[in-house]
Amino acid sequence: MGAVVRFDAVREHERTRAALAGAVARLGQLLSSTRDLDAPSGLPSWTVGDTAAHLAAVHLAYSSAVTDEPVDWSGILPSGEDGLLAERIAAVNAKAIALFDGEQRSRIGEFISERAAAFLGATAGLDPEDPVATPWYGPERSLTVAAATGLVLSETLLHGLDIARGTGDAWPITQDEASLVLGQAIPTMMPLALDTTRSRGVRRSFDLAFDGGLRLSVVVDDGTMTVTRDDTPTRPHDCRITADPVTFLLVSFKRAPMWKAIALGRMRAGGRKPWLATSLSKLVATP
Template sequence: MGTVPGFDPVTEHEKTRSALRAVVPRLVRLGDVPDPEASSGVPVRTVGDVGTHLAAVHLAYCSIVSDGSVEWDTVLPSDDSLFVERIAAMNAKSIDLFGGDGHACPGDFVAERGEMFLRITEGLAPGTPVIAPWYGQGTTTTLATVTGLMLSESLVHGLDIARGAGLAWEIGPDEARLVLGQSMPAMMTPALDTAKARGVSIAFDLRIKGGLRLAVVVEDGTMTVTRDAPPRAYDCTITAAPVTFLLVSFRRTPIWKAIACGRMRAGGRRPWLAVRLGELVAAP
């Protein structure tokens, strides 16, 4: 079946930190957009809204690795809400955290909090536990996952702002692979739409060009995502360019376009099941 070499979590975590450090100045340069009220790459959100959300993201992640200054009980819905509902509520509230006045990305704040996050977490192991309340009361993830999520938010929302402002923005394949490797295994599972997944049994072999490989197994309302999994039989193999899969996952590129352009293809015993993966994973 073929395997890929195992990865070094410490080395990959440091590469993710370096990528985050490099993207922050690029975000700051996006702060002075000519029209904050222009439509962004996110439906119903202006360029200014996305910029404000991005600043709130940096605030949130700094809060959970430092002094916990955000009172999450005033931001999040009840504990029994679904994962996708909690994320949607967090996204909506993020605009209000900065006054909801539609200003574009507060560059100084993003630069300050991005640097603060990197400084506070310097030298910590990638497996260091971090409590992220917006994923569920008491939910613990790892520093590697949080760093990957900060990078993904910065790259994808940077693209949203740039698209609305008519500016250039590039996401490199190495950056995309880091995001997919660091955050995707942890975040796909809670994002599963358990109602749609009930009674479903599918094993996906997800191969990202350049070396990343994930086994995504859906079994009667549950999902497991395993990196560099032992050999097994799969129903569907999905092979994709890293940037393409990142943008398809975040609903920034339609899957039909990725397939038509040859940047994503399906194979295996039941290749037609490839579209089910996107249907089973909820998007807030």
């Protein structure tokens, strides 16, 4: 695995921005060559067009959060803070897909490219720690610019894969792209997605070590979770998960089966309690 790589937050944020621009360009090419938007996608209940519409809504949401073109979320977002993050996102998804229907879907690739450019333009030069309002994650919720950029990259890569699986096209995700998502977005999103009911009374810690040097420390403590980078713990973690970053990303978001990753040696468990490895995915909800 090699030594832990200490990261430069500003430089890594710039790399994430460049990766997002590249992924959006690839997505535009993929969508422009797609002839059947009604074909099943890589997601069980969505067509290629549905998946693209969801992704368009994602880019609209994040671009509106950093520009002077606000979205009226009152008719889209569920009220209150009840429910898991996955339930809130599912409710938003159901409405978001309807925002891009009919003729609008014929130019959805152009729309995504425009909104991605607006997001990148508005956030250029901002401090990676500056806040971005994200009400779809809950009232008064906000993320840092770095986390928001990482999340938009994650959505673009994963849903690009879903679309490509529906069209039969190639959609490679590189180790560098996956590492940027894991380093920039996951430390924020894992605690947000924690199942507080299942994690109540649970106390355990995980050392996530990825090919390339990225390291995350995950601590679950009675309904709360903290995720830190390049952490030096005061005591050994309960479980260490060693993984290829692309594999971990795909398994975490249910785009690849865990058993296959383990069989191929792309995910391995160690530490004092290696059997706890599979429990991590049960504690974190995936929208």
